[in-house]
Amino acid sequence: MTAVLEKAPTRRERAVDAIPWWLKLLAGVVALYFVLPTLFVIPMSFSTATTFQFPPKGFSFHLYENFFTNPVWLDALRNSVVVALLASLLATVVGTAAALGLHNLQGRLARFARTLLMISIVTPAIVIAVAIYISFLQWQLVGTLAGYVLAHAAIGVPFVLVSVSSALGGFDPKLLRASASLGAPPVRTFLRVTAPLISRGIVTGAVFAFVTSFDEVVIALFLRSPALQTLPVQMYNSVTVEIDPTIAASSSVVVTAVTVTCLVLQFVGSRRKK
Amino acid sequence: MSKRRVPSPQWLLVLPALALLTVILLVPLGRSVGRSVGAPVWTFEHYKALFTDGVTLTVLGRTAATAAMVTVIALLLGYPYAYVMTRVGPRLRGLLMVIVLVPFWTSVMARNFAWILILQRNGPVDSFFQLFGLHVVLFESVSGVVVAMSQVLLPFMVLPLFSTLSSIDRRLLLAARGLGSHPVKAFWRIYWPLSRGGVVSGVILVFTLSLGFYVTPALLGSPQESLVAQLLGQRTTQLLDFEGASALGMLVLVVTLVLVAWANRVGGTISAIGAVATTRTEGRR
Numbered sequence: 001m002t003a004v005l006e007k008a009p010t011r012r013e014r015a016v017d018a019i020p021w022w023l024k025l026l027a028g029v030v031a032l033y034f035v036l037p038t039l040f041v042i043p044m045s046f047s048t049a050t051t052f053q054f055p056p057k058g059f060s061f062h063l064y065e066n067f068f069t070n071p072v073w074l075d076a077l078r079n080s081v082v083v084a085l086l087a088s089l090l091a092t093v094v095g096t097a098a099a100l101g102l103h104n105l106q107g108r109l110a111r112f113a114r115t116l117l118m119i120s121i122v123t124p125a126i127v128i129a130v131a132i133y134i135s136f137l138q139w140q141l142v143g144t145l146a147g148y149v150l151a152h153a154a155i156g157v158p159f160v161l162v163s164v165s166s167a168l169g170g171f172d173p174k175l176l177r178a179s180a181s182l183g184a185p186p187v188r189t190f191l192r193v194t195a196p197l198i199s200r201g202i203v204t205g206a207v208f209a210f211v212t213s214f215d216e217v218v219i220a221l222f223l224r225s226p227a228l229q230t231l232p233v234q235m236y237n238s239v240t241v242e243i244d245p246t247i248a249a250s251s252s253v254v255v256t257a258v259t260v261t262c263l264v265l266q267f268v269g270s271r272r273k274k
Numbered sequence: 275m276s277k278r279r280v281p282s283p284q285w286l287l288v289l290p291a292l293a294l295l296t297v298i299l300l301v302p303l304g305r306s307v308g309r310s311v312g313a314p315v316w317t318f319e320h321y322k323a324l325f326t327d328g329v330t331l332t333v334l335g336r337t338a339a340t341a342a343m344v345t346v347i348a349l350l351l352g353y354p355y356a357y358v359m360t361r362v363g364p365r366l367r368g369l370l371m372v373i374v375l376v377p378f379w380t381s382v383m384a385r386n387f388a389w390i391l392i393l394q395r396n397g398p399v400d401s402f403f404q405l406f407g408l409h410v411v412l413f414e415s416v417s418g419v420v421v422a423m424s425q426v427l428l429p430f431m432v433l434p435l436f437s438t439l440s441s442i443d444r445r446l447l448l449a450a451r452g453l454g455s456h457p458v459k460a461f462w463r464i465y466w467p468l469s470r471g472g473v474v475s476g477v478i479l480v481f482t483l484s485l486g487f488y489v490t491p492a493l494l495g496s497p498q499e500s501l502v503a504q505l506l507g508q509r510t511t512q513l514l515d516f517e518g519a520s521a522l523g524m525l526v527l528v529v530t531l532v533l534v535a536w537a538n539r540v541g542g543t544i545s546a547i548g549a550v551a552t553t554r555t556e557g558r559r
Binding site: 093113119127130150151221240258 | 526
């Protein structure tokens with residue numbers, strides 16, 4: 001910031017198209033806007049206050065203590081982990097299969113199928129949530145593990161499809177013929193040749209599907225039941241009903257976990273590329 | 275009849291995914307369509323009600339106005355940011371890109387909670403303005419919703435813009451300057467028209483995505499000034515008006531899909547979203 005405020009170079013010194021100082025300043029402000037919410041949640045999580053008062057008062061771990069001991073929060077956390085694990089597993093299996101299938105398919109029908117599988121990315125979550133809720137009421141899936149898993153798997157599929165497809169983009173189909181000509185059945189070819197080569201795409205897709213499910217709140221709000229609700233829904237309750245500052249601790253845990261996961265994936269990915 | 279080609283066995287691999295999507299999305303959405311036209315008795319009453327009940331139109335108008343404000347803010351902030359991104363060294367550009375992606379990483383509820391902290395009465399924003407004797411409480415107001423939604427949607431403006439702006443040949447500007455054009459004029463006459471593709475696709479994308487926001491207006495907005503998503507939720511879970519909710523849902527869905535298809539034609543937005551989606555973990559591209 002201080003560099004921005006230094007004396008501007010004279011007209012002669014200035015490059016023909018240097019970035020003007022005010023543009024740099026504006027970009028800096030926008031950068032701050034991007035990260036602002038994250039900057040507030042973590043200090044708040046160490047507050048001793050029992051309200052949402054910010055700046056936080058004192059310093060303690062009691063919000064974390066409450067998060068990791070209160071059965072309501074613990075159950076919500078466990079439910080979210082279970083749902084996200086199962087949903088991402090299902091999404092990864094069907095999404096990877098679909099990416100493999102669509103990889104060599106051409107024509108109108110294949111394009112249509114791909115669009116169809118991607119549609120949930122651009123459909124407003126609220127519209128999906130309402131439609132699913134009405135149907136799930138009848139199918140008695142509201143508030144059930146199966147309901148959450150199926151719904152979250154469906155919205156996770158596009159992420160798997162995109163990342164596996166992009167991994168397949170750099171895949172040499174000659175390897176498949178080579179493998180087949182050496183007598184390997186398709187399943188073995190997949191396990192020994194294809195899967196290792198596209199593993200990065202599969203892992204990326206799986207992590208996406210997991211994070212998407214773990215963080216999903218709109219559909220989960222509609223599928224919740226007193227017996228079964230996920231962590232984001234409990235966070236929602238803590239803001240709307242309970243005014244429970246434990247949400248600060250759970251936010252920090254979730255933000256940290258997601259960021260670390262992304263950074264690890266990034267690190268693994270960039271090492272693999274070299 | 276011409277000879278029919280046997281479907282490729284590859285399709286078997288696609289089937290499970292299609293089956294899942296059918297059961298979870300297509301069937302419920304199809305049933306929504308059915309309900310909205312009142313099956314078994316065919317009627318357009320529920321659609322007509324949307325335009326005549328006096329509430330829905332107001333809420334739709336408010337939602338569109340909110341989305342428009344979000345879009346304008348995102349453009350005003352996103353354009354300069356994307357521009358600066360194209361002009362800095364690779365290292366700083368990498369950092370700026372990671373910063374763009376921070377809203378994707380941040381958990382939805384954590385982010386909304388943070389905005390409550392920031393915008394609430396006696397919160398940091400309010401305290402700052404109290405120094406000047408002003409009370410600025412954006413919490414439980416449309417302004418608060420706009421501020422929070424702009425932050426989340428800004429990446430959808432910056433990313434298409436960045437890809438368009440990076441492809442603009444800056445020598446054209448140099449040429450304009452060399453011929454004596456004022457920088458502002460050179461920008462308006464040369465740079466801005468060349469960037470229009472990115473602007474249009476970013477604008478449509480941000481506007482479209484704004485229409486469906488549920489949690490942010492529910493938590494940060496004013497209950498008296500609800501947006502269409504909350505109206506949809508309320509009709510479904512509280513009023514149990516499944517027919518009315520289905521009709522409204524279809525209206526939102528159709529508007530969204532039409533706008534997205536348009537944005538896609540303008541700037542390949544669907545693939546751009548795909549790229550955005552994968553950058554969530556891959557960091558930079």
